[in-house]
Amino acid sequence: MTESIPRIALVGANGYGLHHRRNLEPRRRGGEIAFVGMCDTARIHEDASAPIGDIPVFDDYRAMLDATDPDVVIIATPPPTHLPIAGDAMRHGCDVYLEKPPVANLEEYAALYDVMTETGRNVQVGFQALGSHAFNTLRDAVEDGRLGDIQAVSVAGSWRRPDSYYRRSPWAGKREVNGVLVADGALANPFAHASQEAIALAGDWPLDGAIELERLRCREEIEVDDTAVWRATNRNGVRITVAVTLCGDRKIEGDIYVKGTEGEAWFEYPTDRLRLPGEAEPTQYGRTDLLENLLAHRRRGVGLISGLRRAKTFTGFLERVLNDPIPRLVDASHLERVGDDPVTILKGADQAVEDAARQGRLFSELGLPWA
Numbered sequence: 189m190t191e192s193i194p195r196i197a198l199v200g201a202n203g204y205g206l207h208h209r210r211n212l213e214p215r216r217r218g219g220e221i222a223f224v225g226m227c228d229t230a231r232i233h234e235d236a237s238a239p240i241g242d243i244p245v246f247d248d249y250r251a252m253l254d255a256t257d258p259d260v261v262i263i264a265t266p267p268p269t270h271l272p273i274a275g276d277a278m279r280h281g282c283d284v285y286l287e288k289p290p291v292a293n294l295e296e297y298a299a300l301y302d303v304m305t306e307t308g309r310n311v312q313v314g315f316q317a318l319g320s321h322a323f324n325t326l327r328d329a330v331e332d333g334r335l336g337d338i339q340a341v342s343v344a345g346s347w348r349r350p351d352s353y354y355r356r357s358p359w360a361g362k363r364e365v366n367g368v369l370v371a372d373g374a375l376a377n378p379f380a381h382a383s384q385e386a387i388a389l390a391g392d393w394p395l396d397g398a399i400e401l402e403r404l405r406c407r408e409e410i411e412v413d414d415t416a417v418w419r420a421t422n423r424n425g426v427r428i429t430v431a432v433t434l435c436g437d438r439k440i441e442g443d444i445y446v447k448g449t450e451g452e453a454w455f456e457y458p459t460d461r462l463r464l465p466g467e468a469e470p471t472q473y474g475r476t477d478l479l480e481n482l483l484a485h486r487r488r489g490v491g492l493i494s495g496l497r498r499a500k501t502f503t504g505f506l507e508r509v510l511n512d513p514i515p516r517l518v519d520a521s522h523l524e525r526v527g528d529d530p531v532t533i534l535k536g537a538d539q540a541v542e543d544a545a546r547q548g549r550l551f552s553e554l555g556l557p558w559a
C-alpha cells in the first residue's frame with residue numbers, strides 16, 4: 189500500500205508561524221508533505237526562504253478547514269485563540285501541532301483534553317526542546333542511577349529584549365487583552381520551555397503544594413515579569429527552581445542543573461549540550477523535530493514526544509503565573525539602558541538567576557538590593 193502524503197495547514201502565518209513555514213518549505217519542495225493552506229487574519233508577509241507561492245491563503249480558519257481538509261493543522265496564533273481553533277480542527281478530523289502554551293489554565297486544558305479523546309485525534313504541543321536527544325540521555329542517566337537520588341532540578345536563563353520586542357504584537361508585555369489573561373512575561377512566553385523542561389526532567393510528576401513565585405518588571409510600560417523565579421517540589425520530592433531574566437547583562441542560554449545524591453548534570457536546553465557527572469566536557473546532541481515526530485506517530489505509531497498530557501503540570505503552573513498581579517516595578521537606580529533599540533539591564537540579574545538556580549533560592553533569599 190502506498191502511503192499518502194500528509195496534508196498540512198497552518199493557522200497564524202506571521203510571527204512564529206514564519207518559523208513553521210520555513211520548517212515546512214523544504215519538506216514541501218521535497219514532496220514529503222503537501223502544504224495545503226495558510227490562514228491569518230492579517231496580511232501574510234512574504235519571506236524569501238518560505239515563499240507563499242501557490243499555497244492557498246485564507247483569513248478564516250474554518251473556511252480553510254472546509255476547503256483544504258488537512259490531516260495536520262499547525263496552530264501558531266496567540267494563546268487565547270488556541271482552544272477554539274484546536275477544538276474545531278480536531279472535530280474536523282485533523283491532528284494538531286499546537287504552539288506552547290497550549291492553553292491558559294486547567295479548565296481549558298480539561299476542555300481540550302476532552303475534545304482530543306472524544307475525537308481520537310492527536311495534540312503535539314510545541315515545546316520543541318523536549319525533542320532534544322540530550323534530554324533523553326539525561327533522563328536515561330537519571331533512571332540508571334548515575335546521579336543517585338534526584339534532589340533538585342533548576343534552570344537559569346539570562347537574555348535581553350529590546351524595546352521593539354514589546355511592540356511586536358498587541359499582546360506583547362500585556363497581562364490581559366479584552367478581559368482575557370495572557371501574561372506575555374518571561375516565564376509565560378520565552379522561558380516557558382525552561383519550566384516545561386524542568387518539570388519533565390524532574391520526572392513529569394505533578395507539583396505538590398504551593399508554588400513560590402517572585403516576579404519583577406524593569407519597564408514601566410509592561411504589565412508582566414521580565415525577571416522572575418519560581419520554586420516548588422513535585423510529588424516525587426524533587427525541588428524545582430526556575431530563575432530567568434530578559435534584562436541580563438551576561439547571556440545564560442538556559443542552564444539546567446540536575447542534582448542528585450551521587451552527582452550533578454548540566455544541560456543547556458536551547459543548544460542540546462549536556463555534561464553528565466564525571467564528564468569533563470559537554471557533548472553536543474541533536475534533536476527530533478516535533479512535527480516530524482507527529483507525522484511518524486500518524487504513520488507508524490511512534491510515541492508522541494510532547495503530547496498534550498505532558499503539558500498538564502506546566503498548565504497548572506502557568507495558571508498560577510497568569511493570575512498573579514502586575515509585578516512590582518524595580519527602582520530605576522538598579523537599571524541601565526543600552527543600545528539604539530534599547531534594552532534594559534537589571535544590575536546583577538545574570539548572577540542572581542545563576543545563584544538562584546544553583547542554590548535553589550528565591551531572589552528574596554539572596555540578599556539582592558532590588559529583590
Ligand SMILES: NC(=O)c1ccc[n+]([C@@H]2O[C@H](COP(=O)([O-])OP(=O)(O)OC[C@H]3O[C@@H](n4cnc5c(N)ncnc54)[C@H](O)[C@@H]3O)[C@@H](O)[C@H]2O)c1
Pocket residue numbers: 199200201202203204205227228229230247249263264265266267269287288289314315316356357358359377
Ligand atoms: N515554540 C516556540 O519557541 C515559540 C516561539 C515564539 C512563539 N511561540 C508561540 O507561537 C504562538 C504565536 O506567537 P506569535 O508571537 O507569533 O504571536 P502573534 O501575535 O505574532 O500572532 C501570530 C499570527 O497569528 C495571527 N492570528 C491571530 N489570531 C488569528 C486567528 N484567529 N486566525 C488566524 N490567524 C490569527 C496574527 O495575525 C499573527 O500573524 C504563541 O502561542 C506563542 O507562545 C512559540
